[in-house]
Amino acid sequence: MSDPSPAYEFVSRAKLPTRFGEFTIHGFVETATQQEHVALSYGTWKTNAVVPIRIHSECLTGDALFSTRCDCGFQLEKALQNIVEYGHGVILYLRQEGRGIGLLNKIKAYSLQDTGMDTVEANEHLGFDADLRDYSICKLMLDTLSIQNVELMTNNPKKINALKKMGINVVKRKPIDHGVTDDNKHYLMTKTAKLGHVFNPDKLK
Numbered sequence: 001m002s003d004p005s006p007a008y009e010f011v012s013r014a015k016l017p018t019r020f021g022e023f024t025i026h027g028f029v030e031t032a033t034q035q036e037h038v039a040l041s042y043g044t045w046k047t048n049a050v051v052p053i054r055i056h057s058e059c060l061t062g063d064a065l066f067s068t069r070c071d072c073g074f075q076l077e078k079a080l081q082n083i084v085e086y087g088h089g090v091i092l093y094l095r096q097e098g099r100g101i102g103l104l105n106k107i108k109a110y111s112l113q114d115t116g117m118d119t120v121e122a123n124e125h126l127g128f129d130a131d132l133r134d135y136s137i138c139k140l141m142l143d144t145l146s147i148q149n150v151e152l153m154t155n156n157p158k159k160i161n162a163l164k165k166m167g168i169n170v171v172k173r174k175p176i177d178h179g180v181t182d183d184n185k186h187y188l189m190t191k192t193a194k195l196g197h198v199f200n201p202d203k204l205k
Contacts, residue, residue, distance in 0.1 A: 007031060008140045016040065021084045028141060037095050039141045040080075043088025047146065050171045052089035054079040054153040055163075057096040057133055060103055069110065070187060074179020079153050082174075092141050099123070100132030118190040130195060135162040142168060155197045177203055 011027040026039040045051050056079065062072030076091070083089030098106030101123060109122035120130040142148070149169045152160060153176045160170050177200045180188060189204055191197040 008137045010140065010144050018080070020080045026141070026144065028137060028144075030137065035095055037137055037141070038093045039145060040091040040093060041088075041145055042083050042090070045088050045147070048149060050149045050151055051147045052083055052086050052151045052153065052174065053092060053142075053147070054083075054090075054176070055092045055094065055135060055138060055159050057094050057099065060097060061106070068181040068183040070184050071179035071181075075153075075176050078176055078178040082153060082176075090142075090145060090147065092138050094133070094135070094137065096133045099130070100134070101126070101128045118194070119187055120190060120194045131158070135159060136166070138163060139166040139168065155191075155199055157196055157198065175200065180204065 007030065009029050009031055011029055013024055013026045016023045016025040021042060023040045023042050026041065028037045028039070029035065030037075054075075056072075056076050059067075059070060059072035059076075061067040062070045062074075063076055064073075066073060079091060083091070097103045098109065101109065105126060105128070108126055109119065112122035112125055113119060117125060123130050142150070147168075149171050150163065151172045151174055152163065152170050153174045154160065155175060155177055160173060163170050175198070180203045185204055188197075188199055192199045192204075
């Protein structure tokens, strides 16, 4: 009997010049759903080195359309800058829009937030959990890039726990509480109070 198909597969890699520096983009796919994800790597590292990484969930509105309703685009830009300044590192860019509910449902959730709901209440009103993201593909991504030890740029302890459960050694958490605006302060306070994110309270005053 043949082995079952792997849940995730590496597809290809290519150079990706950016305004921050020259990265390499690595493509991955979930075999069951054909959902595509990418990793952006910069520089090189030795075996067993501690590599700075960020797990970043896709946010079209923040990453590409410059929305200030969230801090996603600001965090992505800061993470890219940090990696280049450090000399090497990786962004794991997961196609999990709206904490896993998808782009159009996120717009519906935004509409509910416009009426006074917070980000968690809006997702739950639509019939979703507050956070549906799955980080299991990160193991394949990091294995493909020969990374075992990481410094994780995040405010979300769930990402740390997810990596640890997969056998990735999270040596250090680097805060990335960057991009606070008048438009997203309430959103960030909600993530801190209801989703367990760690954020510098002085930045939310």
